[in-house]
Amino acid sequence: MIQLFQEELQVLNVGLASFGEAIAGAGGQVTQIAWTPPAQGDRAVADALANLVNRPEIEAANRKAFAAYLAAQPVLEGIGVAGEALPGMTGRMILHAGPPIAWERMCGPMQGAIVGAILYEGWASDPEAARDLAASGKIVLEPCHHHAAVGPMAGVTSPSMPVWIVRDATHGHRVFCQFNEGLGKALRFGANGRDVIDRLRWMARDLAPVLAAALATLGPVEIKPLMAQALHMGDEVHNRNAAATGLLLKRLVPAMLKSGSARDAVAAAVEFIAGNDHFFLNVSMAACKAMMDAARGVPHSSMLTAMARNGVEFGIRMSGTGDRWFTAPAPVVDGLYFAGYSIADAAPDLGDSAITETAGLGGFAMAAAPAIVKFVGGTADDARANSERMGHIALGQNPAFTLPALNFAGTPAGIDARKVVDTGILPIVNTGIAHKAPGIGQIGAGITQAPLACFTQAVLALAEESGGDL
C-alpha cells in the first residue's frame, strides 16, 4: 500500500469523466474509458439483456439470419407498375415510408407527397380536393414495407407508378421501389406542384419503357457487384450514388441502343439519368431490402431486418420478432441546411432509405465516402471512425462490400439489437432533410442516429418471446 502511493499514479477512469478530471487536476495520469451502463441503467432492460447474452439458440439464430443476408444475390430483373407488381396493393391504396401511421399524424412532407400522388393518379383535380380525399379515409394508406417495397423520404408509391423489380436470385423473393426523381422539388420531399406531377408522368410514360426494354435486352443485372464497385469509388450508396449511377448507366446504355426504343426516348432517358447522381439510390434500397428480407423471420434472432422512418416515428424490425415494429419518436436531423433554412424548418427523420444502413451500407460504409462527412463538417478520419464504431454493434462483416480506406475490410453488417442496447452505440443513418411543411421539398442533408428506445423495446420483446423456450 505504501509502495503504491510512492509510485507515480496511473489511473484508468471508467465512466463519468469528472472523477478522472479531479485526479488529472492533482497531477495524476488518467486514461478515460468511455462507458455507460447497459440500457442506460434501466433495470428491466438490463435483466432482459442479461437473459439474451451468450444463449446458444440466439447465437445460432443470428448466424442463420446473417448467413441468409450474406447469401442474398439481388438482381435487377425488370420494370413493373406498382398496382400490378406489389403484393397486396389493390384499389385506391397509397404506400408511404416507415412504420404505419394515420393521415392525421403524418408529417407535412408525407401529406404533401400523398396529395401529389392523388393528383398524379387523377383521383382528385386540385390539391384541396386531394387533401380532403386523403383525410376522408377512402384511400388506404400503408407502409411500403408491408408490400415488399421501400421508398426514399416520404416513400409515397401509388398504383400507376413504375417500379424497379429486384429479385433475390438465391432465395427467390422479390422487392420493389419506384424511380428516383432527382434533387430539388420532388414528390419524395413533399413537393407536389405541376412540374413534379409532370415529371412523374414522363417517368411512367417515357422512361419506364426505355428501362424495361433495356433490361429485357440485358437480362438480370447483379446489383451487389455494382454496389461493391461503387464503394471503391467514393459512394456509400445511400446519400452518395454518383459512381453507382454511372456504373448502372454504363451497363444500360448499350442495351437501350440495342433494344427497340426510339432514339429520342433513349436520349431523354440517358440525359435524365446522367443528370441525377441519386438515380441509383432506389435500386440500392431495393437491393438492400432484398438482402434483409432474406434474413426475416428466424426465431430468436436479434438481428435487425429493417430501420425506417415516417417523419414522426423511427421504426425497426428484428428477424426474431417477424413483422412487428418497435418505434420511438423520430429525431430531427442536425445536418447541413440549404441557405435560408435551419433545423427549425425541418421535418423529423424520414424515409425507408435507412434500409441501406440495416444492410451495412450508407452510414455503416462511411469510410468509403469521406465526401459525405465533409459535407457536414467532418474529416476523412471521422468517416473511417464511423465505420469502425458501427463494427461494435454488428454481427460481422460483409466480404462482398469492402472499404478501401480500412484496407479493404468488409462493411460492418447485421445490426444486433442486443449490442446496441449493451454498448449504447446507436446505428448512424445518412439522410436528406425535408421541410416540415407540405409542398416545399428538400432543405438539407445530414447524419443522424436511430433512437435507443426502439432497441430496448426490441430486446424486451425478444426476451419475452424467447424466455420460455431458450
Added chain:
Amino acid sequence: MIQLFQEELQVLNVGLASFGEAIAGAGGQVTQIAWTPPAQGDRAVADALANLVNRPEIEAANRKAFAAYLAAQPVLEGIGVAGEALPGMTGRMILHAGPPIAWERMCGPMQGAIVGAILYEGWASDPEAARDLAASGKIVLEPCHHHAAVGPMAGVTSPSMPVWIVRDATHGHRVFCQFNEGLGKALRFGANGRDVIDRLRWMARDLAPVLAAALATLGPVEIKPLMAQALHMGDEVHNRNAAATGLLLKRLVPAMLKSGSARDAVAAAVEFIAGNDHFFLNVSMAACKAMMDAARGVPHSSMLTAMARNGVEFGIRMSGTGDRWFTAPAPVVDGLYFAGYSIADAAPDLGDSAITETAGLGGFAMAAAPAIVKFVGGTADDARANSERMGHIALGQNPAFTLPALNFAGTPAGIDARKVVDTGILPIVNTGIAHKAPGIGQIGAGITQAPLACFTQAVLALAEESGGDL
C-alpha cells in the same frame, strides 16, 4: 557532464541506422531519423545544389512556372488525325514515347509497335518488311513530346491515327494523344497482330467520327473538373481511370445521340468505351501535358515539365532548361506480373504516361486510389503515405485536385529537381509493364521510381546555365 550520464540516455540518431542500433542494444532509447547526404554525397552536385537553394531568381521562376501550371485549363476540343493535326508531323514519320532513341536501341515492345504502325499505315505488307523498313532509316522516328503529343507505353503514333485535341483555354496551346485501345493485346504494349491492326482501323473509321460529332455537339469539355471528380471516386487518373471513363462517357452519350451519327455506330462506340476502364487515360495524359506545357521555358525554373520513358532510358525535362532531356537508364518495374510472367520477361519502364505524375496525379495522387497499392500488395496507409512523401519534393499543392483520404488536401504538384536531389526522395510512377519481346503485350503493372541520375544532371545543368546571371 556527470549529470548527463546519470539521466536516462535519449538519442536522436541521424543517418546510418547501425550507430543507433548499438545504443539501443545497450539499453538506450533511440529515435532513428532517416537522412542521407544530398546528392548521395556527390560533391559537384552538392555544390551545384547549394548554389541553387534560396536564390530569389529561382524561387520567382518556380512561382511563375507553378502559377502557369495551376492556371492551365485544358479542354477537350475535338478529334483530329495525327498527320494533319500534330505540329511538324510530315511524311513517313512515326512518333514514340520518351526521350529520343534510334531504332537499333529501342526496346522490343517499341519496335513491335512501330512494326504494327507501319502495317496499319500500309507502308509494308508483312511484319518482316515492316521491320526492314523501320531499320532502313526511311521512316523518321521522333518522340511524341517533340510534336506536342504524348502516348502511353510505346506511345507509337502514326500519321493516319485519330487523336484527341486538347487545348489549354488559358494559354491557347494545343496537345494531342491517340485513343486508348483497351487492355490485353494492344499496340502500345508492342502487340501487332491482325486483331490489333483491325481495332486501330475501326477506331479511325468508326469510333473517331462518332466522338468528333459528339464533341462538336457538346462544345469544349473542361477536363480538370472531370479529373477532380474522378479523384473522389478512387481514380488517380493514370493506372486507374474507371470513374473518369464513366464520367466522360456520361457526358458524351447524350451528345452522341443528338449528333447525326448512326445508331449502330453510337452503340458500338458506347460499348467499346464502357468496356475499357482505361479509355480516359489518353485524355488525362493530354490534359496533363497541356498543364505542364503551360509551365515550359521559364528561365531558371527547377520545376519539371515532363517525365517520360522509352523503354531504355528515363528522361525528364525542366522548365528552366527548355526542351533538353536529362536521361538515365530506365528501371525494370518490380510489380505484379500476370500468371506465367516475371520480372525477367519485362521491358524496362516505358511510356509518356509519367506526365500524369509530373502534373501531380498518378502516383502523386495515390491517396485517392488505394486499390492501386493493394494491387501490388500495399495498404490504404501506404497509399496515403505515398502522396504525403511526394509533398516533400513538390513546389506546392494543386487546389483543383483534392484527395479525400488526406482530408481533401490538394495533390502535391510541381516537382522541384532541387528537392529531389536534396532529399533523395524520388518521384514515384504508377505504370503498366510490357513484355520485353516485340509482339506480346502487357504482362503486369506496378509502381516504380524516376532515377536520381536524371535529377542530378538537371541540377548541374541549371547551376551551369544559371551560374552567371543569378
